[in-house]
Amino acid sequence: MDGLNWNDVRDLARRVAHGELFALTESTRAILLRTAPQVGIAISDAERALQAETTAEELLAEVSRRISTGSRRLSRTLAEVERCRDAGDADGARQLLNDVLAVEVVPHYQDILRANLAALDDGGGAARS
Incomplete structure (x- = not known):
């Protein structure tokens, strides 16, 4: 699969799990938009989740869960x-x-x-x- 690199999403999920506050930045948004379809989440669902910080953090957790x-x-x-x-x-x-x-x-x-x-x-x- 082209561009399959989950290290950034794994790193972000690990940092959040260890207490770092989740921030919906352009970088975070890009990581989640790229990786969501790679783990079977529709881009439209990912885009909806990225409308708010809370749902974006839930998306991060789901992407990470599917990978692991x-x-x-x-x-x-x-x-x-x-x-x-x-x-x-x-x-x-x-x-x-x-x-x-x-x-x-x-x-x-x-x-x-x-x-x-x-x-x-x-x-x-x-x-x-």
Whole structure:
């Protein structure tokens, strides 16, 4: 995905979580407008949230949550898929990937799951990303 860099949003969310006051600056606005669609939030919803500081801070929390929750879920799933593959259980691996794909909202993570499904369907190993 072009421009996929979540370090700035992670850093901002971490600072706010540790007590820094959230400020809706042009920089903050730009970060949230760029990252919201990357985590499956419609740009129109992000623009609405950016109309007020309170809702913008909630948007930051949701963007951050989707990144971290999806990352943890993806890591666990790929480890389980690898265990299934090693045990010769391609159907189990496929089911794990499909189950997570059904709930994952972050397009980048969806792409990784689909690539791993395609690798299984092609008879190959896991296609890590």
